[in-house]
Amino acid sequence: MFQGCYTGYPNETCLWKGAFPLEIQWYPGHMAKAKRLLALQLSKVNLAVELCDARLPLSSRNPDLDKMLVNKQRVLLLCKADLAEPGATQQWLRYFAERGVEAMAYDTTPAKTKQAKALIEKAASEMLERGLRRGIQKTIKAMVVGVPNVGKSTLINRLYGGAIAQVGDRPGVTRSNQWVKVNPYLEVMDTPGMLWPKLEDKRAATRLAYIGTIRDAVYDQQALCVQLLKDLIAVRKAVTCERYKIKNPNAENYGLLDEVCLGRGFLLKGGALDYDRACAVVLDEFRDGKVGRITLELPPQTPPKKEATQANDEEA
Numbered sequence: 001m002f003q004g005c006y007t008g009y010p011n012e013t014c015l016w017k018g019a020f021p022l023e024i025q026w027y028p029g030h031m032a033k034a035k036r037l038l039a040l041q042l043s044k045v046n047l048a049v050e051l052c053d054a055r056l057p058l059s060s061r062n063p064d065l066d067k068m069l070v071n072k073q074r075v076l077l078l079c080k081a082d083l084a085e086p087g088a089t090q091q092w093l094r095y096f097a098e099r100g101v102e103a104m105a106y107d108t109t110p111a112k113t114k115q116a117k118a119l120i121e122k123a124a125s126e127m128l129e130r131g132l133r134r135g136i137q138k139t140i141k142a143m144v145v146g147v148p149n150v151g152k153s154t155l156i157n158r159l160y161g162g163a164i165a166q167v168g169d170r171p172g173v174t175r176s177n178q179w180v181k182v183n184p185y186l187e188v189m190d191t192p193g194m195l196w197p198k199l200e201d202k203r204a205a206t207r208l209a210y211i212g213t214i215r216d217a218v219y220d221q222q223a224l225c226v227q228l229l230k231d232l233i234a235v236r237k238a239v240t241c242e243r244y245k246i247k248n249p250n251a252e253n254y255g256l257l258d259e260v261c262l263g264r265g266f267l268l269k270g271g272a273l274d275y276d277r278a279c280a281v282v283l284d285e286f287r288d289g290k291v292g293r294i295t296l297e298l299p300p301q302t303p304p305k306k307e308a309t310q311a312n313d314e315e316a
Contacts, residue, residue: 038191039068044141046127048074049120049188051146051155053211054084054105056296057092059204060147060213062194069145074101075123077116079151081105088295095299106155113158117182120159124186140186141179148193149212156180156190207296212287222257225279228286229256236292243291244282 048069053060057078076096081089089105096103102123106116124140144152159182178190193213208214209224232240233249241249245263246256254275260266260282261273268274285291 035064035194038143038145038194041143041189042068042072045072045143045189046140047120047123047142048072049142049144049155050074050076051079051106051144051150051152052076053147053150053213054078054081054089054092055211055294056204056207057096058297058300059201059207060150060211062145062147064194065145073123073127075119076101076103077106077119077155078103079106079146079155081112082107082109083289083293085293085295088298091299098304108151108154108158113155116155117159120188121183121186128185139184142186142188143191144188145191146193147208147213150193152193153190156188159188210283210286210296212283216283221279221283222254222275225282226253226256228282229260231296232286232291232294235294239292243285 048065050061050065050069052058078084078089078092084105093103093105102119104115104119106112120142124142127140128138144156146152160180179187180190181187205214206224206227209216209219210228229240229244229246233246237249240246244260246259247263248255248259251259257275257278258273260278261275264278264281266274266277266281286294
């Protein structure tokens with residue numbers, strides 16, 4: 001069994017073991033607008049570079065994109081792979097390969113950026129060559145897509161070799177489409193992060209909130225922190241208890257927050273427990289990988305089925 005990923009449910013992708021996943025919905029107006037703008041740009045795009053989070057490669061893929069990008073050639077980058085459990089990431093890469101998806105594990109190191117650029121340029125050059133055989137010479141346009149805060153603007157800055165796209169550690173920083181020229185025959189477009197209108201899978205929505213895809217203000221942060229602590233204890237009990245000085249890992253619900261406050265000294269004047277500080281620290285440290293490399297879901301055990309995302313020759 002891998003360290004840092006839950007494998008208790010052989011036919012499911014969830015790490016979740018808590019009793020009360022949260023009701024989380026977040027689809028602000030700028031996302032609806034972004035979806036409309038993206039749809040308008042699709043006719044100009046030859047290639048889609050889709051980003052998901054390596055810690056939850058299924059839950060962090062927007063199902064609406066499958067419908068919008070049908071017949072568009074696509075490559076998939078599992079971002080923030082340095083925060084995910086390496087063995088689990090390899091499982092995911094095999095899972096996607098079996099379904100005909102060109103995928104790689106990505107982090108922002110120079111070596112990985114070079115590898116990602118080569119993967120994207122290979123897909124673009126194949127399309128360019130098909131066009132040249134037909135006497136057509138044009139710039140390949142690629143669209144970078146994914147959920148909020150997955151690293152789209154950071155990737156574009158790395159590909160470009162400078163700070164050209166605005167980045168931030170919160171969802172909703174990018175609000176408009178932006179074209180960036182990567183080389184003489186390839187341009188990439190940064191797009192705003194998009195969720196889908198109704199997050200019906202409560203466990204997936206909870207996991208998306210863990211990694212900062214959903215704005216913190218739209219859910220009960222204390223309830224989310226309790227869920228996260230339970231999951232961390234399930235997969236990394238010793239590390240989690242040591243880091244947060246938890247003496248009773250079996251404490252029920254908000255009792256875990258009491259343990260963290262008392263263990264780490266998060267106290268207000270008069271000795272009251274500072275739940276807000278405890279939640280902020282636990283969530284931030286998880287998102288920064290300070291609790292270790294953890295994968296939140298494993299591939300479902302379903303028969304391989306090719307994804308309909310390959311472009312045909314007429315679109316080259």
